[in-house]
Amino acid sequence: MDHEKEKTLALAGVCQAATLVQSIARKGEADTNAFKTSINSLVLTDAQSTIEVYGSIENLRVGLGTLIGQLGNTPMQKDAEITRYIASLLGLERKLKKSSKRLDELSKRIEQIQRQTAHLDLFDEQMMSNLASIYSDVISPMGSKIQIAGTPEQLKKNSNQHKVRALLLSGLRSAVLWRQLGGKRRQILFNRKSIVSNATALQHSLHQSL
Numbered sequence: 550m551d552h553e554k555e556k557t558l559a560l561a562g563v564c565q566a567a568t569l570v571q572s573i574a575r576k577g578e579a580d581t582n583a584f585k586t587s588i589n590s591l592v593l594t595d596a597q598s599t600i601e602v603y604g605s606i607e608n609l610r611v612g613l614g615t616l617i618g619q620l621g622n623t624p625m626q627k628d629a630e631i632t633r634y635i636a637s638l639l640g641l642e643r644k645l646k647k648s649s650k651r652l653d654e655l656s657k658r659i660e661q662i663q664r665q666t667a668h669l670d671l672f673d674e675q676m677m678s679n680l681a682s683i684y685s686d687v688i689s690p691m692g693s694k695i696q697i698a699g700t701p702e703q704l705k706k707n708s709n710q711h712k713v714r715a716l717l718l719s720g721l722r723s724a725v726l727w728r729q730l731g732g733k734r735r736q737i738l739f740n741r742k743s744i745v746s747n748a749t750a751l752q753h754s755l756h757q758s759l
Contacts, residue, residue: 555599556730557616557747558609560737562590562602562723564619565612566716567634573712574699583611584712587719588671591680592663602726606751616748620741630698637695638717639734642724644691651687658683674708681714688721 566587572579586608596602603609618626619635645651662671662679669676695717703709737744 550598550600552730553743554747554751556727556732557744557751558599558603558606559723559727559730560732560744561609561612561616561748561751562587563612563635563638563720563727564615564631565609566720566723567631567638568611568615570634570697570713570716570720571628571631571699573709573716574697574704576700577703577706577709579712580611582608584716585672587723588680588715591659591715591719591722592666592671594659594663599726599730607755610752610755613748613752617745617752620737620745620748634695634720637693638720638724639727640693641688641691641695641721642728644693645688645721645725646728648691651691655683655687658687674711677708677711677715680718681711684714684718688718 565583569579569584569587586603589604590602593602600606606613615631619628619632645655662676662683665676665679697704697713
């Protein structure tokens with residue numbers, strides 16, 4: 550897979566996390582496969598390729614759809630709330646990059662989660678709570694808290710709060726990967742056509758493989 554497509558997959562990872570956050574906050578549920586993919590990406594820290602982080606292109610179907618909808622030419626598909634979540638995650642990544650102390654702390658806490666998966670299922674409620682606390686302890690104090698919009702009924706449930714924070718953490722993981730692959734915010738502004746074209750090609754490869 551060429552480098553630009555790898556970069557597009559990582560950006561789709563950010564978009565997928567943003568869409569899932571919105572879905573949990575508004576409806577209390579989200580696409581199961583997409584959710585598992587995003588959360589799993591947090592513990593796959595020694596993957597050899599971008600695709601390995603997410604398992605397959607199919608697993609990023611939601612993220613690719615969001616990416617095309619947000620950057621494409623169809624105004625109907627654009628969602629200001631999701632745009633805000635994506636921009637916030639990319640902004641948090643930039644702050645994180647400047648703090649080696651927080652990066653070290655984040656890395657230690659993720660290693661702890663990896664060890665715990667030997668005894669507990671990653672999607673167990675306790676593990677979701679553990680992932681959420683990494684976000685609260687390490688990321689939230691950096692400032693620029695992401696305001697989550699949703700229905701009060703869903704947002705007050707602890708389990709949903711944990712899922713939302715775990716998903717924000719996974720979006721940040723994808724943002725870090727995107728940056729490592731050479732992603733820059735200005736490319737989203739100036740290279741939109743090429744990003745959409747790569748995302749569409751990746752989406753088409755899904756239809757061919759069905």
